[in-house]
Amino acid sequence: MTSPRPDPATLKTLADCRAGIDAIDGELMILLAERQAHVAQVVGIKAREGVAAAAPTRAAAVIERTRQLALDVGVDADLAEALWQTMIDHFITKEEAVLGKGGSDL
Numbered sequence: 619m620t621s622p623r624p625d626p627a628t629l630k631t632l633a634d635c636r637a638g639i640d641a642i643d644g645e646l647m648i649l650l651a652e653r654q655a656h657v658a659q660v661v662g663i664k665a666r667e668g669v670a671a672a673a674p675t676r677a678a679a680v681i682e683r684t685r686q687l688a689l690d691v692g693v694d695a696d697l698a699e700a701l702w703q704t705m706i707d708h709f710i711t712k713e714e715a716v717l718g719k720g721g722s723d724l
């Protein structure tokens with residue numbers, strides 16, 4: 619169980635700020651592992667249904683949604699896009715290792 623995070627504006631020392639950053643990184647990593655598990659599940663479904671690893675239409679929608687989510691909470695949309703593009707490219711490579719490059723863009 620994680621403890622509630624302090625308001626960053628109340629942090630006075632570099633060590634406290636870095637401890638907070640480390641805690642947030644830990645939580646982000648848990649969410650990334652959960653997202654990765656969802657993508658792993660996608661691979662079996664795509665194999666059954668003949669859907670391509672690379673899904674450009676879906677990838678573009680994910681990126682567009684991510685840019686909007688970033689703007690909604692005051693995160694730089696270009697940063698969010700770069701992070702998500704890196705993640706999606708990684709998952710396409712992993713999916714193609716199993717599925718190959720064929721299939722439909724669904």
Ligand SMILES: O=C(O)C(=O)C[C@]1(C(=O)O)C=C[C@@H](O)C=C1
Nearest residue numbers: 660671672673676677706709710
């Ligand atoms: O939605 C899919 O088809 C996925 O495989 C997931 C995902 C993603 O990481 O969001 C990865 C690769 C695809 O090109 C599109 C999206």
